[in-house]
Amino acid sequence: MEIVDNAAVKLTVSNNFADQILSSLERSEIVRNDIHSKDVLICWDHPEMKTLAGYLDAYLPNQNIPKIPSPMERDYDWPGLYTPFTHQRDTAYFLSLRQRAFCFNEAGTGKTSAAIWAADYLMKQGVIKKVLIICPLSIMYSAWQADIMKTAIHRTSGVAHGSAAKRKKILDQNYDFTIINYDGTTVILPELQQAKFDLIIVDEANAYKNVSTRRFKSLQKILKPNTYLWMMTGTPAAQSAVPHV
16 A cells, blocks of 8 residues: 555555445446456545445455555644553544544543544534533543543533433533533433434443343434444443444
8 A cells, every 4th residue: 555645645555445445436447457456546535544444344354455544644634732652643544534443542641532532633624513422420520521622622521420400501602522420411412312412431431241131222212313322441341332323
């Protein structure tokens, strides 16, 4: 794989995969063709790379292709108080290209900031507008809201906690990031369904391993087919599941 003129990605792929790329991505072309493989030039922008990453994840996991480069590498200025570590950049790149994803980075590796940077990038690209963060009550302020202030201070955030009326009032403010605890989603479920969040981030997602719980069913009702969903935990549990819509 090669990035050409900071504007396109060149991949050497099988003939069948090359034909699939050309039929799906308008901004792509064949630049070399032989009996066994083809070189395909693909525009290095978010829609194309997201589609390509989706193909590889879902349909072609055994293709001998390096990880798809996110144009976030080129386009993002990494705001905030701290310079991201390499692994945080890699995590943000990975998330930025995936509508549904798990992040299993270990505790203490800064995955919260990585997810905030990825979400901020997608906002700047016009891909998403509003984020709902579902997390344990104990870290709504100390981890998530504090990290938003340190990582993306130009973004607004609100913590939906307390009475149902207070939660609804926070929701009505249309913050960039709205933070709520697991069981709080059941308290104002109809309002969350109407709020049309573009991205939902679930922290300590092992809390959703049981599909029969109210919190799992609430999340399932909030999700729409086009909603981004990133589930994060440093302690992944067996039999975890992603809600389907």
